[in-house]
Amino acid sequence: MNVPLLDLKPQLAALRPRILEAVTRVLDSTGYILGPEVASLEQKIAQYCGAQYGVGLSSGTDALLAALMSLEIGPGDLVLTTPYTFFATMGTILRLGAQPLFVDIQPESYNIDPGLMAEALAGDRKNGSRVKAIIPVHLYGQCADMSRITALAAEYGIPVIEDAAQAIGAECPYEENGAVTWRRAGSMGLCGCFSFFPSKNLGGIGDGGMLTTSDHHFAEVVQSNRNHGAEPKYYHSRVGGNFRLDPIQAAVLAVKLEHLDAWHAARRRNADRYRQLFHEAGLAGDAVTLPQAVYGDIPGADRRNHHIYNQFVILVAERDSLRQHLQEHSVGCEIYYPLCLHQQECLRSEQYRRQSFPVAQQAAASSLALPIFPELTDEQLVYVVATIRRFYRGG
Numbered sequence: 001m002n003v004p005l006l007d008l009k010p011q012l013a014a015l016r017p018r019i020l021e022a023v024t025r026v027l028d029s030t031g032y033i034l035g036p037e038v039a040s041l042e043q044k045i046a047q048y049c050g051a052q053y054g055v056g057l058s059s060g061t062d063a064l065l066a067a068l069m070s071l072e073i074g075p076g077d078l079v080l081t082t083p084y085t086f087f088a089t090m091g092t093i094l095r096l097g098a099q100p101l102f103v104d105i106q107p108e109s110y111n112i113d114p115g116l117m118a119e120a121l122a123g124d125r126k127n128g129s130r131v132k133a134i135i136p137v138h139l140y141g142q143c144a145d146m147s148r149i150t151a152l153a154a155e156y157g158i159p160v161i162e163d164a165a166q167a168i169g170a171e172c173p174y175e176e177n178g179a180v181t182w183r184r185a186g187s188m189g190l191c192g193c194f195s196f197f198p199s200k201n202l203g204g205i206g207d208g209g210m211l212t213t214s215d216h217h218f219a220e221v222v223q224s225n226r227n228h229g230a231e232p233k234y235y236h237s238r239v240g241g242n243f244r245l246d247p248i249q250a251a252v253l254a255v256k257l258e259h260l261d262a263w264h265a266a267r268r269r270n271a272d273r274y275r276q277l278f279h280e281a282g283l284a285g286d287a288v289t290l291p292q293a294v295y296g297d298i299p300g301a302d303r304r305n306h307h308i309y310n311q312f313v314i315l316v317a318e319r320d321s322l323r324q325h326l327q328e329h330s331v332g333c334e335i336y337y338p339l340c341l342h343q344q345e346c347l348r349s350e351q352y353r354r355q356s357f358p359v360a361q362q363a364a365a366s367s368l369a370l371p372i373f374p375e376l377t378d379e380q381l382v383y384v385v386a387t388i389r390r391f392y393r394g395g
Contacts, residue, residue, distance in 0.1 A: 003371050003380045005332030006199055010375040011263075015255055019205075022251035029247075037247035041254050042210070045194070048169065048257065050187035051212035053219035056245030057226055060165040060195025061088040063209040064135070065095065066243050067161045067191050070221040073098050073132055080120060080158075081135040082112040083340040084360035089137055089163050090341045101131060102342050104357040108292045110139045110313070113359075114148035121156050134160045138167035138185050140336075141201070141267075141310035142294065146188040147175040153189075160189030165209075166310040168194050168202050169264055172295050182304050186212040191222075196253055201267070201310055202260050208249040266374035267309040270381060274312060274370070277385040287392040289315035311336055312372035319366050325391045331384050334369045 012019070026037060034056070042054035057063045073079060075097035081089055083102040090100050101124065103116045117134070124131045134153050136144040146162075153160045164170070164185035174183035186192025196208035213219050224231050225240035271291070278284040291313050295306040313336065316322055326333045340360050342352040370384055 001380065001383045002330040003332060003376070003384055005334055005369070005371050006373050007375065008198065008203070008373075011256075015259070018255045019252055022255050023248055026248045026251050032247060034244055035247050037250040037254070038245050041245075041250040041257075044254060044257055045168075045210050046212050048184075048260075049192060049212045050184045051192070052214040053212065053216065055211040055213075055219055055222045055226065056250060057209040057211055057222075057243045058245060059207040059243075060193060060197065060209040061092060062226075062241070062243040063193035063195070063211045064088060064161065064163060065092040065241070066222050066225045067193055067211060068092055068096055068098070068133065069225050069240065070218060071133055071159060071161075076130065077132040078124065078130040079133045079135055080117065080124075080131050081163075082137050082139075082360070083342045083357045084110060084337065084363055085137040085139060085163065085341065086165070086337065087341065087344070088165075089135055090344070093135075094346070098132070100341065102352075102355065102357060104359050105139075105363065106145075107359050107363075109142055109144070109294045110363055111142065111144035112136050112149070114145050114152060117149065118152055121152060121158075125156070129156075131156070131158055134158055134189075135163050136160065136189075137163040137165075138170055140291070140313055141167050141170055141308035142306075143167060143170050143172035143185050146172060146183070150188055162186055162189040162192040164192045165195035165197075166200065167308060168200070169260055169305045170308045171304045171306060173298055182300070184305075187214070190215060190218060196249065201263055201308055202253060202256055204249040205252050206246070206249060208245050208253065210245070261305070263374045264305050264308045267312075267372050268307065270372050270374070270376050271307070271309050271312055273378065273381050274372075274385065277382060281385055281389045281393075283385075283389060283392060287316060288388065309372050311369040313367050313369045315363065315366045316368055317366065319368050322388065322391050323368055326384075326387060329387045331387050332371055335367065336369050337367075338364055340364050 038056040046054035077098040078101040079093045080101045084105050106113045167185040170185045171182045191213040194210045196204040226243035229236045229238035229240035293307040342355050
């Protein structure tokens with residue numbers, strides 16, 4: 001049996017007529033830069049995420065870059081973030097001449113640890129308050145502890161940029177003014193940054209991104225920065241870039257957005273089935289550490305996107321050997337991420353190489369992502385777990 005890590009063909013088959021209709025509409029309009037398709041998607045995504053404004057951008061990376069540029073982050077500044085995420089989170093900081101200040105992650109969620117953040121911010125204050133932004137990452141489709149993170153940020157007067165590239169629609173309980181409500185990724189910080197890379201839960205037919213915010217002025221600055229800082233055309237009050245979302249991507253994404261919550265629910269069903277199968281196989285908590293849905297047991301979570309499972313990541317001993325075994329038996333899998341950011345060669349700094357983030361480094365050494373896309377069959381899920389059981393138990 002073949003079980004790919006991701007198969008987009010079933011999704012395309014179901015939506016093909018409407019996607020072709022949307023693409024044809026853009027082609028026939030001859031309006032290929034921004035325009036009504038992008039404006040409509042911006043409004044829909046903002047509403048979906050619980051924010052007031054959306055700004056369509058060329059990728060999730062450029063959404064992060066535009067957010068940092070709009071805060072005028074630059075040389076001498078620090079940006080507090082996690083060492084365990086995709087490179088773009090750090091790469092955008094470095095491109096502006098700033099430096100990352102890393103804080104280790106929580107083992108339960110793989111997200112940044114607010115307790116360690118508090119220590120880092122206290123130390124930064126003693127050293128001259130160089131931290132100018134905080135970027136928590138909602139990794140693998142589960143929100144970071146945003147109540148604690150935004151409370152810390154408010155205490156120090158530092159804006160929060162949510163890296164929600166893997167988490168559109170993900171929700172978490174959020175405490176504000178003594179009341180707890182469920183809030184969606186992209187609605188809790190100054191802004192949220194999303195990716196529409198094809199492998200995401202809401203994926204385009206190429207690169208694309210979005211920034212959400214409820215700050216009108218900030219939205220206007222980001223809109224300016226995505227178009228070379230022009231206000232109006234040919235008059236440049238700032239140096240921006242070419243970060244515009246293509247209308248053909250916006251049109252396709254609008255079609256897919258209508259199905260997003262159903263896809264989230266299917267991924268959660270697959271995750272629940274995995275858990276059942278791993279327990280039945282006697283592997284859970286022994287050979288295999290399963291991902292935790294940290295908000296899943298909170299009352300009302302069953303009616304919420306408490307985890308959208310952009311990835312289903314297990315921790316295992318002998319990870320590399322298991323990966324090879326799965327590939328030999330036609331099971332797709334991937335390592336997210338084999339090297340922490342502070343260990344990347346491009347930093348070229350002993351300051352970072354001397355640092356240690358044991359939880360993140362352990363995750364990098366033992367994590368493995370299994371297929372979780374919505375259209376997986378039960379037969380495929382059973383085969384994946386059975387293949388892993390044969391690796392550890394034989395038979």
